[in-house]
Amino acid sequence: MNDAELINQILNGNMNAFTFLVNRYQKLVVHITGRLIQRQDELEDICQEVFMKVFQNLSKYRNESKLSTWIATIAYNTSINYLRKFKKGDEVNPDDSAALRNLTDYRSDEFEKADLHRYIRDQIELLPVQYRTVLTLFHLEEFSYQEIEQITGMPEGTIKSYLFRAKALLREKLKFVVDEDSLKLVKEITNEK
Amino acid sequence: MKNEELDRIIEKSFKVEPGFKLPVDFAQKLTMKVIGREQWKTDLREYLLLSGVLLSLLLAASGFYYFVDKAFVLKVFAFLSSNLVPVISVVFILNFIFFTDKVILRYLFSRWSSGTKQKGKSAFF
Numbered sequence: 001m002n003d004a005e006l007i008n009q010i011l012n013g014n015m016n017a018f019t020f021l022v023n024r025y026q027k028l029v030v031h032i033t034g035r036l037i038q039r040q041d042e043l044e045d046i047c048q049e050v051f052m053k054v055f056q057n058l059s060k061y062r063n064e065s066k067l068s069t070w071i072a073t074i075a076y077n078t079s080i081n082y083l084r085k086f087k088k089g090d091e092v093n094p095d096d097s098a099a100l101r102n103l104t105d106y107r108s109d110e111f112e113k114a115d116l117h118r119y120i121r122d123q124i125e126l127l128p129v130q131y132r133t134v135l136t137l138f139h140l141e142e143f144s145y146q147e148i149e150q151i152t153g154m155p156e157g158t159i160k161s162y163l164f165r166a167k168a169l170l171r172e173k174l175k176f177v178v179d180e181d182s183l184k185l186v187k188e189i190t191n192e193k
Numbered sequence: 194m195k196n197e198e199l200d201r202i203i204e205k206s207f208k209v210e211p212g213f214k215l216p217v218d219f220a221q222k223l224t225m226k227v228i229g230r231e232q233w234k235t236d237l238r239e240y241l242l243l244s245g246v247l248l249s250l251l252l253a254a255s256g257f258y259y260f261v262d263k264a265f266v267l268k269v270f271a272f273l274s275s276n277l278v279p280v281i282s283v284v285f286i287l288n289f290i291f292f293t294d295k296v297i298l299r300y301l302f303s304r305w306s307s308g309t310k311q312k313g314k315s316a317f318f
Contacts, residue, residue: 015227015228019224022224030213031211033213034213040214044216048223052226052230120203120206121211124207135207136211139208140208140210171199171203174199174202175199
């Protein structure tokens with residue numbers, strides 16, 4: 001069933017179609033919301049709020065953008081409102097030096113195969129919220145620059161800059177903690193997967 | 194260390210899903226909640242509509258009767274205004290019974306039945 005049919009079914013009162021829509025897009029909403037708010041205990045409530053808004057505004061949805069983009073926009077705005085409400089607004093303005101300080105220290109002799117991906121993932125979670133947002137939307141959800149612009153309201157140049165800077169920050173951090181021996185391990189891992 | 198190699202590792206890590214999870218029955222629970230909310234809205238709308246229709250009928254009937262038997266209508270109004278407190282109490286009680294029947298009981302029943310369904314499911318699994 002495509003998105004247009006799904007929306008029609010929901011608007012005609014078929015609640016099974018709504019369950020289907022939630023199942024289809026819950027991963028997208030969890031990724032965006034989770035990466036932004038970073039609180040597992042609040043995640044369910046916020047995701048619920050997102051889908052409630054989707055349901056209430058479904059009749060206003062026009063096919064000007066993809067349904068996933070529209071839902072992602074709602075998820076993004078709801079999460080940003082949550083962050084503002086709980087006074088995490090300072091996180092919204094990224095500062096690279098502070099972000100670099102935030103990234104945890106990790107000694108290369110502690111470097112182990114199994115820890116690698118978890119380590120980098122943890123470092124991503126420590127990046128400023130805007131960086132995490134564009135990284136999630138671009139790399140994980142594979143939205144285009146235009147779609148990310150539509151979702152977040154950031155200009156395309158800013159999105160590209162955030163992507164570049166996020167990568168540069170992580171590269172800087174990894175440079176200090178991953179030595180040549182570790183890199184061999186990394187190569188092994190990346191070849192394995 | 195080469196930047197390209199690091200970039201490759203980082204790019205790969207970007208594709209790794211974050212560890213946030215929702216309960217397995219999230220969609221079902223949410224749908225039940227939406228159904229409950231919609232039912233509440235519909236019941237409330239129905240109650241307001243019926244109250245409005247009843248009130249309009251009452252006003253129309255008394256207006257019509259005013260032309261047929263003016264003295265009787267005036268007598269009724271005089272009775273009502275001289276017994277304002279009991280009249281308001283009776284209207285309030287009747288309205289409350291009507292509201293309970295049309296909205297509150299339905300809401301409580303739907304909550305109770307969805308709660309039983311959830312419990313039944315968790316007991317089953």
